[in-house]
Amino acid sequence: MADIVVILTVILSAAVAMILPVFFSRGTPSYAEIVCDEGSFKLALDKDASRSFVSGECHVTVIIESGAVSVVSDCKQGFCMQKKISASGESIICAPARMIITIIGSDSGKEGEPEYVVAG
Amino acid sequence: MWSQDKIKSLTIRSLFLSAALILSWLEAILPIPLPIPGFKLGIANIVVLSSIVIFGKRTAVSILAGKILISALLYGSVTSFAFSLAGGILSFLISIVLIEKVPRLSLLGVSVAASAAHVAGQIAVSVAIFGIGSLSMLGWLLLLSVPSGIFTGIIAHTICNHSYFSKFVKAHGDKS
Numbered sequence: 001m002a003d004i005v006v007i008l009t010v011i012l013s014a015a016v017a018m019i020l021p022v023f024f025s026r027g028t029p030s031y032a033e034i035v036c037d038e039g040s041f042k043l044a045l046d047k048d049a050s051r052s053f054v055s056g057e058c059h060v061t062v063i064i065e066s067g068a069v070s071v072v073s074d075c076k077q078g079f080c081m082q083k084k085i086s087a088s089g090e091s092i093i094c095a096p097a098r099m100i101i102t103i104i105g106s107d108s109g110k111e112g113e114p115e116y117v118v119a120g
Numbered sequence: 121m122w123s124q125d126k127i128k129s130l131t132i133r134s135l136f137l138s139a140a141l142i143l144s145w146l147e148a149i150l151p152i153p154l155p156i157p158g159f160k161l162g163i164a165n166i167v168v169l170s171s172i173v174i175f176g177k178r179t180a181v182s183i184l185a186g187k188i189l190i191s192a193l194l195y196g197s198v199t200s201f202a203f204s205l206a207g208g209i210l211s212f213l214i215s216i217v218l219i220e221k222v223p224r225l226s227l228l229g230v231s232v233a234a235s236a237a238h239v240a241g242q243i244a245v246s247v248a249i250f251g252i253g254s255l256s257m258l259g260w261l262l263l264l265s266v267p268s269g270i271f272t273g274i275i276a277h278t279i280c281n282h283s284y285f286s287k288f289v290k291a292h293g294d295k296s
Contacts (some may be wrong), residue, residue, distance in 0.1 A: 002222060003229030010236045010266050018259030035251065064231045093246065095199060100250040 029088050030106040033068045034062055037097035045069070045103070056097040069101055133171075133179055136251045140187040141165035141194075144204075149193050162235055164267055166281050168208075169215060169231055169276040174285050184208055199249065210241035227280065231273025235265035 004060040011024040016040050024061045036055035043049060043064055058075035075096040088105030136228075143165040164187060171180035188208050192201035211234040218230045239261040246254035279285060 002217065002224040002228050003232070004223065006229040007270075009265055010232055010262055012271075013236070014259045014262035014266075016259075016261055017255070071264050087218070089256060091250075093250055093254060093257070098249075099200070102251070 003118065016025040028106050029067060029086060029103045031104055032062065033102045033104050034055060034073075034099065035061070035101075036097060041068075042104075045073050053097075053099065055099050056094075058094065060099055061093060069103065071101070073097060125271070133175060133183070136167050137169055137183050137186045137190075140164045141190055143167065144187060144191045145195060146159075146276055148191070150198075162211075162238055162265075162272055163275075165211065165231070166191070166272045166275045168212065168236065169227060169272065170285075172212075172215055172277045173276075173280045174225070181212065184212055201250070202245045206241035207244045208237035208241070208262060209237065211238040213237070219228060226273075227277040228270060228273035231276060232266055234267030235269030235272065236262055239265045 029045050032043045034043065034051075034053070036053050037054050038055060041051070041053075042063065043051060045064055045067045048065050050061055052059060052061045052083055054060075056075075058070050060071060060073040060075075063070050063072065068084050069092065071094065072083045073094060075094065083100070083104055084094055088103050090099055090103050092101045093099070141164075143166065147163060168180055168184050168187070171183045175183075188201070188204045192204065196204070214237040215230050215234045218225050218233055239258070242257050243254055243261065246257070
C-alpha cells in the first residue's frame with residue numbers, strides 16, 4: 001500500500017509538472033532562442049530557415065520549418081534530433097553540445113524583434 | 121593481520137563498487153532511445169540501494185562516491201559529473217530517510233522515490249547550467265522514473281533477499 005502511495009505521488013507530480021507550463025506559456029510562439037558555445041541567438045519562427053553551430057563536441061543545425069523547431073546533430077547520442085518543438089516555453093536541450101533552444105512567446109516580456117544577436 | 125572475514129567483507133564491497141561502475145558504463149554506452157536528453161534507467165542504483173540494505177549507509181555512501189568519481193574520471197565529463205553528483209546525493213538521501221523512517225515501504229517504493237529524486241537533482245543542475253527551460257523535461261522524466269524505479273527496485277529486492285546476502289547482512293552489515 002505504501003509503495004502505491006509513493007508511485008501515485010510521483011505520477012501526480014509528473015502530471016503537475018507537465019500541465020503547469022501550459023498555464024504559464026506566454027503568448028503565441030514568436031522566436032527560438034538558442035544558447036550555445038558560440039553565443040546567444042534568436043531565430044524568427046514565421047519563416048523557414050536553418051542555421052549551423054559548432055558547440056561543445058558537436059556540429060548542430062537548427063531548422064525552423066512551419067513554425068516548428070528541430071535539430072540535426074552529429075553528436076553520438078542524438079537525443080535532441082528526436083524532438084520537435086513549437087509551443088512557447090518548450091525546449092530542446094543538447095547536453096553534449098552544451099546547447100539549449102527555447103521557444104519564446106510574444107508576451108514573454110523580452111523586448112525587440114527577433115534577430116541574430118551574438119552575446120558570447 | 122586481517123582476518124579472513126574482514127578480507128571477505130572487503131572483497132564483496134569491492135565487487136559491489138565494480139558492479140556499480142560496470143552498470144553505469146553500460147548506461148553511458150547504451151543510451152535509452154528516448155527523445156529526452158540524458159535520461160537513464162539508473163540501473164547502477166540497484167547496487168547502491170542493495171548496499172544500503174546489505175552493508176549499511178556508511179559503506180553504501182562510499183560505494184556511491186566511488187561510482188560517481190571513478191565513472192566521471194573514466195568515461196564522463198564535468199557536466200556528467202555534476203548531473204551524477206546531484207542526482208546521486210539526492211536519491212541516496214531519500215533512500216536512507218525512507219528505509220529508516222518508513223519501514224512499511226518495500227524496496228520497490230524506495231527505488232521509485234529514489235529514481236524521482238535522482239531526476240529532480242539532475243533537473244536542478246540542468247536549470248543551473250542551461251536555464252529555466254530545462255524544467256520542460258521534468259514531467260516526462262518524473263513519469264519515466266516510475267517504471268525505471270520499479271525495475272531497479274525489483275532487482276535490488278531480489279538481490280537483498282538472496283540467501284547469501286541475507287546471511288551477510290546478519291554477519292557483516294555495519295547498519296551505521
